[in-house]
Amino acid sequence: MNTSILLLILALIGIASYMAGTRRAMALAGGRLSTMHSRPGYYGSYVLVWAVLPAALILALWLVVSPMLVTSAVRGEFPEEIRAQPEAAQSLIYGQVGAIARGLQALTPEEREQVEAGTVEVRPLMASKGVALAGDPEPYMIEAAATLNGMTSTSRIGMVVVVLAAALGGAAYAFRSVAPRFRARNQVEKVILGSLVVASSIAILTTIGIVLSMLTEAIQFFTMVPPWEFFFGTVWDPRFAAAGSGGNSAGQFGLIPLLAGTLYIGFVAMLVAVPVGLFSAIYMSEYASPRFRSVAKPLLEVLAGIPTIVYGFFALTTVGPFLRDISTQLNGLATGNYTNFIQAQSVITAGFVMGIMLIPYVSSLSDDIITAVPRALRDGSLGLGATRSETIKRVTLPAALPGIVGAILMTASRAIGETMIVVLAAGVAARMQFDPFEPMTTVTVKIVSQLTGDLEFTSPQTLVAFALGITLFAITLCLNIYALYIVRKYREQYE
């Protein structure tokens, strides 16, 4: 009996116990529902919870714990000389045992006896059943595989028995306690409240998961590469372990050029996004008629809804070639030498397109903030004879400034964490330079390029991605917390 059938049976028991509980409550009430503390459905739900919840928890626990126990038991039976081998070799052997165990299950009983007696070639026999083995199995492996199969099936039978017993026992217990004075609703509501708490703790768990997972991998990385070489290194050259020459085969993992590229591209993007977004927000909130606003604002926000991969493609196929060609023409007109000075993949291409993407973030955040400035401040300034633009420049904007700074910081954290545009449009050359027309690379690009392809969770080439990731996470987290703090404080100021 496999797990999904067991789950199905559990569900059926659940439905049956709900109906039984409801029926019993109705029978006890005898047509006068008001004699019961709760409505019949609550009694049904109470029985259902008792039938399904403990059984499901046991099932989940069993599925997690039992394979671990079986594995350690089987590995404990390996011969001494195998157990003396390093961990990696042992898990390879265990993998082979697992394959043999699967093969054994596919055999007929006679064949299985032959295999256990050692009278047939195991490998071709298993291959004919569709189980490929890496090598000829040794006798102890077959023994271990047989043990594995035995334990697995015992464990499975035990699981079915225990889970069904828990389900039926829970249902019976809850069914007996259905009585007119029993407060079923309160009990059921407690369970619901518990599940609400569990759901909201997932948010915290995610954060803990992010930090822990990246931290463990990053710490492993820092045992291979010293932290100061990572954080203050100026050369990024993570060559493959085998291709290195001399003693420096691990490659160099300097964060500085990546960080420089990230900040430079982000800066160019903010140069585009902040003025355009801010002026759009000012116009929308101070000048635009309601009709214009109701059309232009959603249209501008479409820019935020377009997936970033589309922006990346736009940069790669339209903006990049356009800038390259126009630089060729400009150079030709100025010097007579028709060569391009803007590369198709460059800081300016990636930054410009990213800036367009960020316009709606700046504009809608600032729009909210400018609108929140109290009417009285504006009216006072206008009443004293200032023009609209003077009011905005001297009263509204200074009042909204902290909020706008917060909005800009939030946008900057988006720019730093943005991936697809830079992957397609910024290039992969990790270098430090100040020419915006040349390609540079970013932290996110390198995370992607280190983690696509073959992964080895023991090599610094893979693990460096987690060190980069946690750096990125830390930077964006600081920016966001500071921005949220500013915005909150600003809101309180006018409330």
Added chain:
Amino acid sequence: MTDVVTPAAGVAGTRATRRDIGIKRRYAAERRFRTYGLAAISFGLIFLALLLWSVFSKGYTAFQQSMITIPVEFSEQIIDPDNERATNPRGLATANYPLVARNALAKVLGVSPDDRPAMRDVNGLISDSVRGQLRDMVVSNPSVIGTTQNVALLASGNIDSALKGQVDLTVTEQSRRINDRQLGWMNQLMESGALAKEWNAGIFINGASSRPEAAGVGVAIIGSFYMMLIVLVLSLPIGVAASIYLEEFAPKNRLTDLIEVNINNLAAVPSIVYGLLGLSVFINFMGAPRSASLVGGLVLTLMTLPTIIIATRAALKAVPPSIRAAALGLGASKMQTIFHHVLPLAMPGILTGTIIGLAHALGETAPLLLIGMVAFVANYPTTPLDPSTALPVQIYMWANEAERAFVERTSGAIIILLLFLIAMNVGAILLRRRFERRW
């Protein structure tokens, strides 16, 4: 006071001319400022238009595909020379089908099969995928062997591009991927009606292929569909449950404050960080398969949750307290009040937020790259555990292809993705218009 007023009144007539308060200059500044604002909005809108125009103008041709419809002779000598198809049907699968197609085309064009350079050019007109197409025809119905059938063959990517006018014919013949003789044949086939552009259903159905003419987003759409299903099934109940707790039950203390800050921060964590989380927790630690849409769905769920929680809390907050007071006053428990009255009233807002969150997840690429969805998957995944790819990841992979015909395909795939997003967003807007209540 009178001292002050009197001199002012005395010079009132001349003040307007004497004291220049710069009305003209200030009004000019006002107009300039206003123009800056308009210019900024137009800048954004122009680039929106440019972006969409560049995608659509490049991509609409991807929905047409050149097909060469010619009589193909299923020659027994080529497909089954030893006449053993009754005894060894597997032999049919390995026969030289490209030769069958090449000979058929050569016959139509009047090229001698012995002219090897010419035959190579002929071969350049048809897609390599005819091998599979003709094989499937023969294997499913071996009686076609020895007959001549009219078959619509896929034209090669280069011919397809040339027919759609995307190949620059002014460059020299050597530096083009299609030579003058092939162009002549192309025109000849066009005039005879054998070569024509047809509706390209393949782009919706086919899986990944290294040949642009046979590549499609079918597998990617299924993969994205599985992921959206997982995201919806997990993130909607969890998100709603979490929001109900935080909004209605949670005591105001430091812990709930922490959760609140936490959720706001999670909404702003770069998406690639979620990919790292998925790689390290789901794949490395829990041993889930790489490239599976299950892992992708889980990662996107974690990413979408904060969005849904924020939207749901806003929707719950918008339900007026009088509803709660009325329900409580009639004797409902707090739980009944929320589940019977508050939640149904907040549902339109919750669903709108969910759809917008889903649309965001559908377009997300970066985390999926890290969990190995950058995979060449030609077969349909049957369960969420099978390797698959996603629509935006397919776009990313095609964007990196060098062939000209892939640019068109990439834009076509983007159009498909944008249509899905537009449909979802329009759905959300309609939902809001139809059901939203103003209190």
